[in-house]
Each structure stands twice: as structure tokens, then as C-alpha cells.
Amino acid sequence: MMDHATRVGNRLLAALPPADFALLAPHLRKVVLERDAVLVRSGDRIEHLLFPCGGAIAFIVDLPNGQTAATAVIGREGAIGLTLALGTSHSSVTVVVRVPGPVLQIPAAQFLSALGRSPAIASMAQIFTRSLLTQVQHVAACNALHSVEARMACWLLQIHDRANSSNPLPLTQETMSELLGVRRTTVTHVVRALRASRALKSNRRGQLEIDRPRLEAVACECYKVMSRRIDRIVSRGAAGLIHAAPARDACQPPGNRLSRAGS
Structure with missing residues (x-):
């Protein structure tokens, strides 16, 4: 069994009390994701949950005309497939690896079994749902109000x-x-402008080298506001997990089942 105090790189899993993490640990398998791998497509049944320990993964909305746009990007503060905890068995978005990294994978059936016995795991799902909703709301506002150049800077950061x-x-x-939902010609123009301002140092094939201070100067206020709010949700939520009711023992009679913790 994995020692979640020292070996778990995912913030949600690491915040679980030991007894609750122990319900998941025997079923977690470490997998290293490859760049541009499609983890699940919109409409697909969720067969596994993934808890990133590194890298960056984008949630993409596919429109009927073939256009796409990102609604969120997650890393070690999030998970893929946690909508199962809300009763949704199919993905509403396409999930694509943008920066490769390791994840902890668990079959959906094993996660749901643990979820039914652990108020803390239920609360963990609520924490991620709140953080994801916050990001999606900011992205929607940013898309409506800010320039493509500022939006690209936000995504890169x-x-x-x-x-x-x-x-x-x-x-x-x-x-x-x-990610931006624009044509490649628009991206080429914006990359050229960011290189002129030295926010992008180079644009080698398939690589974007950034200068963080200059890129932060280009980004709109959405980046800092969104980052602070998401970190606050995850940090406060994780701290609150220690107060969740203890995990129910597998042999505990159903009549004594503990109710799930609230948000």
C-alpha cells in the first residue's frame, strides 16, 4: 500500500485522512501520460479516474462544426473523472494531455465503492468541483472581455x-x-507579437519558451485572480478534510452508515 504522506503527488489525495486514503490506495496504479494523449472523449463512459501528480491536462469542448476551445487546465490540484461522484457516468468534455506527467489511475468501480464508505472522499470531489467551476467561470469571462494576446498569456502561465x-x-x-478557439493564423500573429515583447524567447518547432515576468505583464488580471481563488479553494478544502467523519468500515451494518460530509 502506498504511503500517502510521502509518495502521493496529487493534492486532493494527499489531503485525505489515512483511513480514507487506504480505501483507494490498493487500487491506485501509477501511469506516465504521453503528450497529446486523448484520455477520454466527450460522451465516452468514464472507466477510470486519474489523479495527476505532474504535467498539465486540458478540458476541451468540441463543437458540431469541428471547432474546439479549452474550458480548463488542471494539474496536481485536480482529477479527471470526479464527476462520477455527482452521478455522471459519461464525460461532457474531451480530455487531452498537454504537458506529459505521471498520474495515479483507479478503476471507476473501485472509486465508487470507496466513495460510498468515505465522507472525506465525497468532500474531496466537492472541493475539485468548486475549483473547476471557478476556473470555467473565469475562462468564460476572459474569452468575452479580453484580447487573444492576453488570453494566450494566461493559458501559458x-x-x-x-x-x-x-x-x-x-x-x-x-x-x-x-486552447484558445481561434485559427492558427491568429496564433501565429499573437506568437509573433509576444516574441517582439520578449515574453516568448523562442518558438522552436513544438516548443514555446517563456519569460514569466514579461508574460505576466501581458496577461490580463484573470490569471492572478483565478489562480488565487483556485488555490484558496483547494487549500481550505484540503485542510477541512481532517474534520470529515471517519471512513465506514466495510463490515459496518448498512443501518449505521455515516452520511456524507457537506461542502
């Missing part, structure tokens, strides 16, 4: 935050087009 400060970032212009 968010990905850099989650990629363990990897620089250069393994991002193609096609990837940025997909």
Missing part, C-alpha cells in the same frame, strides 16, 4: 504553473489554437 516549471513548454501552435 497556467500550463507553466502545472508543468513543474518546465521551460520550454511542449506546445505547438496547433495546440494553442485548440
